Amino acid sequence: MSRYKTILLFGAPGAGKGTQGKILGNIPGFYHLSCGEVFRSLDMGTKLGRVFLEFSSKGLLVPDDATIQMWHQNMHARTVLAIYKPNVDLLVLDGIPRNVNQAKLLAKHLDVLKVIHLMCPDKEKMMERLRRRAIKENRADDAKEDVIRRRWGVYEDETFPVLECYPKHLIAEVDAMGSPAEVLGKILGIVVPVQNEHYLSPANADSATDSRNVACKTAVRASSNGVKHTAKKASRK
Ligand code: ADP
Numbered sequence: 001m002s003r004y005k006t007i008l009l010f011g012a013p014g015a016g017k018g019t020q021g022k023i024l025g026n027i028p029g030f031y032h033l034s035c036g037e038v039f040r041s042l043d044m045g046t047k048l049g050r051v052f053l054e055f056s057s058k059g060l061l062v063p064d065d066a067t068i069q070m071w072h073q074n075m076h077a078r079t080v081l082a083i084y085k086p087n088v089d090l091l092v093l094d095g096i097p098r099n100v101n102q103a104k105l106l107a108k109h110l111d112v113l114k115v116i117h118l119m120c121p122d123k124e125k126m127m128e129r130l131r132r133r134a135i136k137e138n139r140a141d142d143a144k145e146d147v148i149r150r151r152w153g154v155y156e157d158e159t160f161p162v163l164e165c166y167p168k169h170l171i172a173e174v175d176a177m178g179s180p181a182e183v184l185g186k187i188l189g190i191v192v193p194v195q196n197e198h199y200l201s202p203a204n205a206d207s208a209t210d211s212r213n214v215a216c217k218t219a220v221r222a223s224s225n226g227v228k229h230t231a232k233k234a235s236r237k
Contacts, residue, residue, distance in 0.1 A: 005090055005111050005113055005199075006090070006091040007091070007092045007112075007194065008115045009093065009094040009118065010117045010162070010163065011117060011119070012118075012152065012159075013126070013130055013148075013152065014130040014133070016118055016183060018034055019180055020094075020187055021033075021092050022034075024184075024187070024191070029090060029199060030195070031084045031085075031089035031091050032093075033074075033078075033091065033092070034094045035067070035094070035098070037095075039062065048066060051063070057147070058150065059146075059148070059151040061099065061158065064099070064102050064105065067102065075109075090199060102162075103162050114171075114172055115170050115171045116172055116174055116187055116190060117172065117174065119173050119176055122177065123152070127149075130148050
């Protein structure tokens with residue numbers, strides 16, 4: 001099984017992973033998946049839905065096995081339905097892996113090409129973002145002060161060490177304190193070269209007017225890297 005080529009959006013609660021992920025996911029050639037959003041979309045009457053409510057309402061992580069199984073099933077379904085096309089789209093994940101164990105469990109599924117670390121030195125400012133989001137999005141997990149603080153504690157103790165799981169050269173630090181557009185600009189500066197290196201430009205893939213482009217598209221669908229790079233070079237001739 002080939003692994004999903006992936007960009008990880010990493011950072012503290014309130015750093016803007018969701019905001020940036022959503023914008024990126026609207027750009028052709030990127031596919032965004034937020035683990036928290038998948039959890040929130042569950043039927044809360046199901047067993048997993050109840051487990052999610054139980055843990056998230058306290059600011060805690062859902063147990064790893066349940067999380068990874070749900071994530072994997074969800075990804076598989078999206079791939080089968082061709083909502084996400086691994087040979088065309090670079091996967092942008094946010095909210096997973098959330099601890100070192102999850103990073104280990106995901107290693108067989110993910111080919112991590114970059115980790116975007118959204119940095120926010122001002123903790124109080126981030127807390128303020130969470131409080132505002134709680135009101136705007138009606139999120140129970142961010143409504144109470146003690147839950148917000150616990151989520152921060154979980155981030156510092158369990159999530160932050162995830163950075164150690166990836167080689168330093170894959171980690172890109174981005175200042176998360178600017179406007180969404182400013183932060184996006186910096187992220188694009190990092191992820192566009194990664195996309196260009198591993199995928200054909202989406203613009204080329206869509207304009208299959210000459211035979212070389214058709215050949216490129218076919219090559220993109222064949223999942224082998226070598227085939228893709230050969231086709232990419234041919235299309236430039
Ligand atoms: P935020 O982006 O604000 O940090 P999320 O929306 O990603 O929060 O997650 C909300 C809640 O969903 C978490 O507090 C946790 O209970 C649960 N959750 C999301 N992703 C994971 C994960 N990878 N592992 C365990 N629990 C998770």
